[in-house]
Amino acid sequence: MAAYALYVLRRSGQFVLVVFVGINIAFFVTHATPIDPITAAIAAATRFSQADPQAVQLTREALRELYGLQGNLWQQYVVFWMRVARADFGPSLSAFPTPVSTLIWRALPWTFGLLSVATLISWGLGNLLGGLAGYYRRNVPLKLVGVVASGLQPIPNYVMAFIVLVLFGYVWPILPITGSSQINLPQGWTLAYFQSVFQHALLPVLSLVLVGTGAWFIGMRALVSNIVTEDYVAYAELGGVDRWRILISYVMRNALLTQVTGLALSLGLIFNGAVITEVVFGYPGLGNLLIRAVYAGDYSLVIGIASTSIIAVAFAALVIDLVLPLLDPRVRVA
Amino acid sequence: MRQSGRDNGSTVGPHPPPEGAPALSVDNLRAYYLTHYFGVEREVRAVDDISLVVRRNEIYGLAGESSCGKTTFLKTVAAAVRPPLSVIGGSVQYAFLDRDLYALNPAKLSAIRWRRLSYITQGSMNVLNPVRRVRESFIDFAYRHMGLKRRPFFAAVNEHLQRLHLAASVLDAYPHELSGGMKQRVTIALATICRPEFIIADEPTTALDVIVQKDVLAMIREAQQQIGSSMLFVTHDMTVHANIADRLGIMYAGRLVEEAPTADIFANPKHPYTAHLVASLPRIGEQSRKESLSGAPPNLANPPSGCRFHPRCPLAMEVCREASPALTTLAPGRRVACYAASPLVKPSPTAERVAGATHRAERVGLVQ
Numbered sequence: 208m209a210a211y212a213l214y215v216l217r218r219s220g221q222f223v224l225v226v227f228v229g230i231n232i233a234f235f236v237t238h239a240t241p242i243d244p245i246t247a248a249i250a251a252a253t254r255f256s257q258a259d260p261q262a263v264q265l266t267r268e269a270l271r272e273l274y275g276l277q278g279n280l281w282q283q284y285v286v287f288w289m290r291v292a293r294a295d296f297g298p299s300l301s302a303f304p305t306p307v308s309t310l311i312w313r314a315l316p317w318t319f320g321l322l323s324v325a326t327l328i329s330w331g332l333g334n335l336l337g338g339l340a341g342y343y344r345r346n347v348p349l350k351l352v353g354v355v356a357s358g359l360q361p362i363p364n365y366v367m368a369f370i371v372l373v374l375f376g377y378v379w380p381i382l383p384i385t386g387s388s389q390i391n392l393p394q395g396w397t398l399a400y401f402q403s404v405f406q407h408a409l410l411p412v413l414s415l416v417l418v419g420t421g422a423w424f425i426g427m428r429a430l431v432s433n434i435v436t437e438d439y440v441a442y443a444e445l446g447g448v449d450r451w452r453i454l455i456s457y458v459m460r461n462a463l464l465t466q467v468t469g470l471a472l473s474l475g476l477i478f479n480g481a482v483i484t485e486v487v488f489g490y491p492g493l494g495n496l497l498i499r500a501v502y503a504g505d506y507s508l509v510i511g512i513a514s515t516s517i518i519a520v521a522f523a524a525l526v527i528d529l530v531l532p533l534l535d536p537r538v539r540v541a
Numbered sequence: 542m543r544q545s546g547r548d549n550g551s552t553v554g555p556h557p558p559p560e561g562a563p564a565l566s567v568d569n570l571r572a573y574y575l576t577h578y579f580g581v582e583r584e585v586r587a588v589d590d591i592s593l594v595v596r597r598n599e600i601y602g603l604a605g606e607s608s609c610g611k612t613t614f615l616k617t618v619a620a621a622v623r624p625p626l627s628v629i630g631g632s633v634q635y636a637f638l639d640r641d642l643y644a645l646n647p648a649k650l651s652a653i654r655w656r657r658l659s660y661i662t663q664g665s666m667n668v669l670n671p672v673r674r675v676r677e678s679f680i681d682f683a684y685r686h687m688g689l690k691r692r693p694f695f696a697a698v699n700e701h702l703q704r705l706h707l708a709a710s711v712l713d714a715y716p717h718e719l720s721g722g723m724k725q726r727v728t729i730a731l732a733t734i735c736r737p738e739f740i741i742a743d744e745p746t747t748a749l750d751v752i753v754q755k756d757v758l759a760m761i762r763e764a765q766q767q768i769g770s771s772m773l774f775v776t777h778d779m780t781v782h783a784n785i786a787d788r789l790g791i792m793y794a795g796r797l798v799e800e801a802p803t804a805d806i807f808a809n810p811k812h813p814y815t816a817h818l819v820a821s822l823p824r825i826g827e828q829s830r831k832e833s834l835s836g837a838p839p840n841l842a843n844p845p846s847g848c849r850f851h852p853r854c855p856l857a858m859e860v861c862r863e864a865s866p867a868l869t870t871l872a873p874g875r876r877v878a879c880y881a882a883s884p885l886v887k888p889s890p891t892a893e894r895v896a897g898a899t900h901r902a903e904r905v906g907l908v909q
Contacts, residue, residue, distance in 0.1 A: 289794070314572075439667060439668050441621075442662055446654055446660075448681045449685075450680060456672075456677075457670050460672050460673075461671065534672075537715070
């Protein structure tokens with residue numbers, strides 16, 4: 208138990224390091240962009256009028272201070288970390304003066320919901336079906352699932368999103384294709400609102416699940432068809448151990464270890480897929496917000512979103528890594 | 542009718558008289574690996590026309606070099622046949638069954654496994670599920686057979702482990718926490734917990750060093766005697782056979798070439814192959830070099846004509862090339878298949894089978 212506590216400690220240290228390096232990269236990459244948010248803001252403000260050059264200069268100074276952009280890159284860096292430590296990413300430059308954190312908190316639940324539901328469904332369904340298909344190699348329905356999965360799995364997320372959108376929004380228009388809920392519906396704990404949210408989530412979730420399930424299915428099927436040749440499975444079959452017990456405790460249980468690790472490794476990719484899906488379906492999550500921030504040269508918002516997603520993905524990977532030793536007795540936590 | 546000898550309890554002891562009632566009768570068993578790759582059909586005759594009887598309460602040793610079909614024979618008598626291996630012909634009769642092993646439906650088969658027929662497989666190191674504790678393996682394999690509630694079940698398991706000199710603490714261990722010898726002992730305990738009438742053991746000691754091997758052999762012997770079960774024991778290691786087997790069968794290229802009580806095999810081998818196996822054993826104080834047998838084991842997909850040993854046999858005659866010798870009884874309990882051993886040995890009427898015969902009754906024991 209002490210060994211496990213030590214492992215938790217070390218793995219958490221690693222988490223902090225990953226987050227630190229990731230946010231640093233986000234900071235320097237965004238500051239290397241050629242878009243100057245101050246010029247952009249002044250251009251927007253003075254688009255329809257003549258402005259006094261001195262006033263423009265004063266505005267420029269004021270904005271620079273407000274945005275935390277005074278001084279050289281090093282000074283900005285120090286100011287930036289002092290703010291991040293207080294979970295303050297400053298005001299959004301494009302939606303001034305709304306704080307970045309407010310924008311992120313507004314968008315985060317949508318992305319979190321979309322991602323967690325889609326990942327849970329595709330991971331669970333893909334592994335269950337893949338496990339069955341690997342164990343019952345001659346089952347015809349499962350073979351068909353395999354054919355479909357192999358066809359779906361290589362389709363990129365954005366293509367799948369458009370296919371689903373065209374199919375259910377245009378060819379057979381039964382589902383809403385954009386937004387997170389009906390616009391004129393007040394937000395609240397009402398049944399109508401939840402129904403609307405559910406309906407609007409169906410297509411984005413479906414497009415993520417179709418691609419994700421295919422990938423997990425193929426991985427799991429390959430794993431299981433290896434595991435069924437292991438001595439302990441052959442021996443259990445020889446011993447007349449119950450077939451469901453063999454499938455679940457002998458075959459799937461051993462394959463699960465690899466698939467959980469795979470989930471931890473692919474969290475980043477899953478997040479990328481979600482960004483694109485959100486843009487396609489106009490879903491008000493972090494991905495959509497991020498793309499808008501990039502176009503507007505909104506430094507602070509980009510850094511804020513990047514940092515949030517780095518923390519979220521790294522944290523999810525941390526949780527999985529902490530669970531893994533509990534699943535596999537052979538993993539030595541020392 | 543085979544059951545008539547079951548109450549013959551007088552055969553208890555390490556060396557039962559040869560007239561003990563049969564526990565397993567195998568007749569003209571053939572099991573081939575049938576493969577069909579890239580349009581080429583191949584059949585590998587791993588078990589080709591084997592007949593033998595294992596008696597109650599005896600350990601029958603089966604010896605032979607690698608790839609002679611020993612393991613395939615065990616799989617076949619354990620109904621652990623899965624493609625590409627398939628049983629082509631012959632019968633496998635256990636005394637505790639009222640019909641041929643291959644006439645059982647999967648449910649019946651599953652019901653006798655471990656209860657009446659258990660199997661210690663080759664590579665017992667890896668037969669325990671790495672993510673399940675030993676305790677759970679005992680539940681998986683034995684619980685349904687014992688007909689006991691949890692508490693008395695584990696009491697019985699503990700008692701059994703104690704009999705086999707294993708600490709009860711192994712139940713809470715994961716397989717990777719046990720040494721190779723311990724894993725082997727746990728596997729043996731697992732295979733004997735239900736007190737099966739018949740135990741099949743495939744090289745259970747091959748991966749162990751000689752000290753541990755000695756202990757494990759003693760344990761197998763002890764377990765077998767406590768239960769009074771019969772055992773079919775396979776290894777290529779003649780010294781192990783000398784220590785454990787009551788009777789010994791020598792296999793060569795898918796066929797049984799000689800059978801006799803263990804002491805007779807070592808004292809007076811009849812078949813030239815057996816003679817060579819026995820002569821290869823080192824003796825203390827011996828100075829001479831051991832001659833190795835020339836040539837290699839035959840390809841079982843295309844075995845030599847006649848006696849399969851003739852290309853490597855120092856005594857080969859003309860007749861050996863032409864017709865396969867029948868396994869002939871020379872004296873009670875003593876069978877040999879070699880023309881040079883005795884003039885009584887005649888060509889076998891059943892040995893030659895037309896290659897690629899169309900009649901293939903594929904029988905698969907494990908449903909997949």
